[in-house]
Amino acid sequence: MSTTEEQAAEAFQSAPPIILAPGPRKTDRIPPPPNDVWELPYGTAWVYHGEGNGQLTRPVLIADGFSTGPTDLGLTWELLEYGPFPLLSELRRRGRDVVLIGYHERSASILQNAEAVMKAVTTAIDRRSGEHPLVVGGFSMGGLVTRYALAKLETDGVEHQAQLYFSWDSPHTGAWIPIALQAFAHYIKKLHPGFSDQINSPAAQELLCQHIANWDDKPATSERRLAFLRALEEVGSWPQSRQLRLVALANAPATGEGNGIAPGNEAVTGKGLAVAGTELRTQSEGEDQLVAKLRVLTTSSREVRTSGLPDIDGAPGGTLPGFGILADALNEVAGFGVVNPIREHCFVPAVSAVSVREPATHDDLYTPIGDDELEEAPFHAVKFASQSETHTLVTEELSTWLLDQLP
Template sequence: MFTPSLIVIILEGPSMREQQATEQQIRKALAAAEPIILAPGPKEPPTQIPPVPNDVWDLPGGTAWVYHAEGSHQLTKPVIVADGFNMGPSNLDMLWQGLDWGQYAFFSELRRRGHDIVLVGFHERSAAIQQNAKAVIEAINRSCKMRVGNHRLAVGGFSMGGLVTRYALTKMEHERIDHETGLYWSYDTPHRGAWIPIGLQAFAHYSRELNSGFSDQINSDAARQLLAWHIEEWDGKPRMDELRERLLAELERMGNWPAIPMKIGVANGVGTGQGNGIKPGDHTVEGKGLTILGTHLYAQRSGDNQLVAKLRLVTPPPAKEVRTDDLPEFDGAPGGTLEGFGILADKLNEQPPILGLKTNALIRHHSFVPSVSAVAIRDVTTNDDLYVNIDRLEPGTSELDEFRLASQNEPHTLMTEELGGWIVEHIGNMS
């Protein structure tokens, strides 16, 4: 029986040596490789150690790390901060690195101003929003019980954390539970949906037999709830997943938003309608190694029968084509960006050259949380909505009471003084 193999030419001075990697060797190496996981934030491990929390709470499906305000020995002005979407458990070191050790020290500034931090992490960040909301509800109840005085809570989160806290507060009000919250806040939260390019989703599922981690992330409960369009197989038809439909219906039944607190939010994208420079149909990823030769990804183009991917991995040519119908030109939309194309190429390029997986990311990023979604002012189903000039819209059409947009399209959940400082000011202005 013939076993497919790859011939890799390695230059060694004036001479050349041929090496072969069989299909079996490639499959074994990929099965053992770290999975491709799309996630924002720092790529390098932290070089600092977070401060030791004053208390640690065990929550249903999560953990709360409690930090008192500077100079305080008790809980007086709690700010609930919920972690966002990823795979596996929340990581305290990474949370501090992303939210306090960069451009703006969000946690430190809150503590300096007399506020306590109740940082809520989840045992499984890809679990359903309703499941992780249980941890937030318990953190709210415990904060109210342990707080000294009657200062109302500020409750919110980053990315998915903003949806988890929104759901938790809405559910508590629906069940007539006093959450004692004066301010709800969200940081680049996809209130109207997030976007992972269909070509990336298709590659995740196409490579599932070799390493299921990427596909597992795309098909996780939280991803199905967050994404405006989702496919569960490489050749599936993009649609709103049933889990998202149920979540939205449940929120609608309970009132959609908490009614008692003031509601604010920020977007890591601009309000001018100016996109991030990606043009519809742009070539984003190109497979160069023999194992992946023929794989190409393209930026989303509107219209029918639009090519977004050609997929080939180990299997003989020709590559499989992935096409879409009537989707908006999401990749270039104004909003918080994710290096989805770059992460894919980087992970493949980490593999030994003999495996033939060399890949070029011609464009590294794409829009992930459109500005209109983060400030809950328009849907994300048409180009007119995605690229609308928010600055010219009536602010009252947003479902938030107040919002702030970035001065440039920047990475999703990037902590800046422009946005983080605005939230800190609102928290400080609570009565």
């Protein structure tokens, strides 16, 4: 390895971790101090009383989603309050108490983090003034954490006293990280292990419909995901209390119209000395499809090919700027410069957010979702966005619909 390459390797090893998740915080506005803080098993909750409430009265419990490391509840507040629609302020204006639930480790198993939600539910019941029913739900992975938590409480014979469960762009039938990104993460593991560790974390494996543990693996459903699905089945798959309504929101349309990202196109291409020859492509359907060429401080590049996967990057669904997050991180390191013509990809397909189909084929993803399918879905009501948009984006369109569902 040349001196220049050694310098590039050292710079990359000391660079900040690459994390496929929202963040860091983008505003200097500091969230108000909570009225109360609850220490929970594997987590913490910040409690904000609604306007006119001197104590917990009409609780709305909101669980955090997936990332790496402990939840930054300040970032959670920012995403729910300082985006297109001030959801937290509107909840509180309507006299609702907001309980934001975070985890000590966001990439830990969904089953572990569900224990934080279960304790938050029983704590809310114990500390609530009056008998107003609870609202319990979450964004992204938080919708799965709360789904399992409520079902487990029912199985254990504990009355959760929730009258509404909501999931906001939650991957009930699986989330998607492009195989090209997963392969790159594992390929650089010796130099920069955090990215690979996130892809291989318990929560990631439980969420992803297709996973690889090493750069040259064949994509498949992880054994951890299969175990999680079995755990869901053991508690009835969904909470089933007669008083509980289940609703889902999707940051995508029901029309089957894709997000405009074409398959087989270059999304990240290496230009710097350390990564020249690297090429990450959007996913194509069919057999023996090239999705990545990998070269990082080596003499030659390696190819990654897939077979039997759909063109899922362009599917209708909540999007994640996964290619962009990687490109931005690489461009911060000398010798690792890349061009990045495609920043986003589908992360939670619309069919997954409303749990009507597995995202297995092109037709599964792109066929419009009809009323007959929704009648067979586990939800009492669903709300789709007008178009594919950023995963868990808190828009007025979706927020006002959710507010109208509150008991």
